[in-house]
Amino acid sequence: MRIKCKNRKHLIDAAMGRVESDLCIANAKIVNVFNGQIYDGSVYITDGFINHVAFENDTLEAKETYDAKGKYLIPGIIDSHVHIESSMMTPYNFAKAVIPWGTTTVITDPHEIGNVLGIDGVTYMHNSSEGLPMRQFLDIPSSVPAVKGMENANATFYKEEIAKLAKLDRTIGLAEVMDYLAVIDGEEWMMDVIETALDNDLYLQGHAPFLSGKALSAYLIGGANTDHESRDSNEAYEKFRYGMRIDARDSSMCKNIPAILKGIEGTRYYDNLSFCTDDREADDILKNGHMNDVLNVAIQCGMDPIDVIKCATFNAAREANIDKLGAIAPGYVADILLMPTLDKIDPTEVFFEGKLVAKDHELQVEIKGGDFKEEQTNSVTLKDDLSTDDFTIKAPIENGTVKVNVMAFDTKDGSATHLETVELEVKNYQLCLQEGMMYVAVCNRYGLNNIALHVVKDFGTVHGALGSTVSHDSHNLTIVYDTPENALKCALNIKEARGGMSAVIDGETVYTLSLPLAGLMSLKEAKDLSKESELMKEANRKLGLDYMENPILRIVTLALPVIPDVKMSDMGLIEVNKKEFIPLFAE
């Protein structure tokens, strides 16, 4: 992918001084990502590109000069992997939130909306990010749904969909190839997806949690060779040694950077290291920052700031095959940050394509939405005559005990689970749940009517019903509940809101967070949305998730059937590594 310049000759003329440059950012300490040095100098910009970097006296005429007043000047920061949907904001509201922090380019994977609205959803993310004062590249979702045949999303992407979406202007890659079993088993449809992506000159983004040894070799042969899933030092070490590009992640939930940096300690080269947010919520961005915050974590771990900057700019662009992005040099795109120190990345000025777009954390440009039909579409189609029966597990015996296959969380804040077969008492066809257990329903919300019911243990809520249409990756309505009545009320709240989250206790709604765009996103800005999500968090805490900093994230991975050992979908309970369904009642 190259970012096309409007008129190459004009840029050359500007470099040669035959025409005036548009802008000179003068009196800066320029961080050079090619040799790691810092130089006093000026950067000349024309048509959004750097047409000259003047060290010493090699100056040009410019229409306008911006005095950097001796601040450090670095390239705009690149997020190598992000799901904008996780911010619960639209692409343009996301832009408003992250630009002031210095994120000028993001490589997005719109697979959440892809599951809900299919090709239209991905196209919406593309079109609604057109013309923004930041750059939002698209990787095409490779795994819609996450695991084919085990869940019903509203779309299924095979090679035909990939080929179609590859034609969008800002498509650069195939997004995280999550179905690693399909890769290492060499499943035909996955081989087709890989070849289609390669034939369309896309880079392949990976997602390979816990893979090592031969399975990691097999996955890499599959062609996806980036990974943002390294959680411990050994995993990072092995992937790095195998040539996998590490996108070190600091999401709202997963803080992997310290372990990764420890794992690759002693490396002579950082060529294959970049950084990403993956999933960051609106209030996290508002309070703590975006990519700058991620970089500061790495700096706090003792990594040299210049190395950190290089990884988050030049390396990130190279990883995704984006030419002329991520450095301060002639011919490069003029995405530039100014900051008073390198010890903490906190830009005071953000230039996008040579235009000052944020200053002192305030946007300097107007960002507007547009008229997009997807923003008006109701994506939540539940069963018409929903009733408490739909949320009632009926035991196969009237009274006695029955063995139940229970999805048990390993910890009350992690997403890993295991299967427990538990003998439960039955009274009048009703299961008697034990301490720590709740019911769980995954209701198809795309008109299929099917609802899977199971029992979950150590989820964390202790009463009431907690429901969400944000439920990776097929985003069916997932409800963890104590009584069918609470579950029903929760479902109806969310239906009325056209998607979102709701908490109900003893028949009373505590709070409903409305996410009408694909049941995933609000149309509100970060400032307003974060207030609402704070209320939703409070409600979740009341249900029992009071030990979590961000309880909203608890339910959203319950139905993600790529995280071992067992997960739910609208089709039932799944043994992840075997891709097999597990019946509710054990033999």
Added chain:
Amino acid sequence: MRIKCKNRKHLIDAAMGRVESDLCIANAKIVNVFNGQIYDGSVYITDGFINHVAFENDTLEAKETYDAKGKYLIPGIIDSHVHIESSMMTPYNFAKAVIPWGTTTVITDPHEIGNVLGIDGVTYMHNSSEGLPMRQFLDIPSSVPAVKGMENANATFYKEEIAKLAKLDRTIGLAEVMDYLAVIDGEEWMMDVIETALDNDLYLQGHAPFLSGKALSAYLIGGANTDHESRDSNEAYEKFRYGMRIDARDSSMCKNIPAILKGIEGTRYYDNLSFCTDDREADDILKNGHMNDVLNVAIQCGMDPIDVIKCATFNAAREANIDKLGAIAPGYVADILLMPTLDKIDPTEVFFEGKLVAKDHELQVEIKGGDFKEEQTNSVTLKDDLSTDDFTIKAPIENGTVKVNVMAFDTKDGSATHLETVELEVKNYQLCLQEGMMYVAVCNRYGLNNIALHVVKDFGTVHGALGSTVSHDSHNLTIVYDTPENALKCALNIKEARGGMSAVIDGETVYTLSLPLAGLMSLKEAKDLSKESELMKEANRKLGLDYMENPILRIVTLALPVIPDVKMSDMGLIEVNKKEFIPLFAE
């Protein structure tokens, strides 16, 4: 560019151990270019690709095992810029010569034969290198002829030719964009060539001797951002700082590595450093080696061998956008060298795509030529009735003195020149040359009949005639001579040989080196060709070039109108930086 695997699923199966690997290279010290460490382990290969790297006990079954006996194992070496024609060998004879030294991939610029045979010539280089036990990629010549409008080659490449040649299977780039004036002047045809190359997903190879400051900025905006022309430390430093990729050169003539490494001393990153040979002759290759010799120069300069290896493998592949080449990791092409030490790169085993192709400097596979019409084509079409008159400068006055514009070499072994206007005596319409002067003729050899005659000073020969159809880049017949009689005999010798070089003294031929393929190359192997070229060198020394280690190289750049200040073509004497002709007789 990616090197396609035959059957991805089969490779994945091999990684997972579902099928046997083809080969295991066991008991090796594996050099890892991702983190710079060395590991004991085994490399598994299937279908020419690495399907697994086993450290510790993570082994697989293989049909065959090769015991590396504790030797170092590194990726095959990549030459980032080479003109095979300069070896005076065909692509397949070149392969025979370089493979035993560990060069498994070369990125070639066939612009010599492009000038002589046009599209057919480039296509010949492509087709005659098909199926070799090494990889010869092509960059399409960007500057045929070197300077448009100032010389007559047998072909002119504009965007149409570039677009056509971009379709060849192994085309990966646009070759060294030499006409830097056309770039920094923004000439329309050059802008078209650049955009055509980019539209065809080619990387742009540069060539920017002496450019700095704004002109270097302008050149880089042109899109070509590699350079193998850095000669001094300052030049290398500035280019590196501007993000230009340095292909540090050690050709038979130009030994730039010490200066370059000194220039970039203290860099924190070597991401943008690679190595190249540019031009190496058959006997140089035979005696001293190929890329391994280049690498050893860098090691002797004090660069760490692992850094050197990374630059010549992973970096070189990345520079040219070649995926899955240049590292020992799953999914990478199995080009592998074994060697007993890293202190001196001298491979004892060379594996190409998993096959042992050389051992102890002996080829282990047969390499054959083919039936190519270009090898039978006579490319030398001189004036039919060539006579001594054609080589006689007639003064505009019968007797007296006349001012002559003389092409004066700055030194007797460098290629830089300057203009001297000298007052010469004339007797009976004949110029009386002064000490150190010779006549020079550049005769079009493509049927145009025009012959340019001038006077050269400090060329180095002191008597006789020295002629060559190897005469960069248009490769017209260039003769430096004392008398028209000797020049004529020299020309006729070369005509009879269908191209090559000839030395004549006092009407007697000293030696003629036959180069019948495009007047540039022999059809002989290195062993035989180097004997002949040794005889040619001896002959050149007899003419006065006895102070040069390789006198053959003296005449070949006399007519290269991209080297300042003045150069010759078949159209006359040229002021290089102005692109203007200079008349023989001064006002």
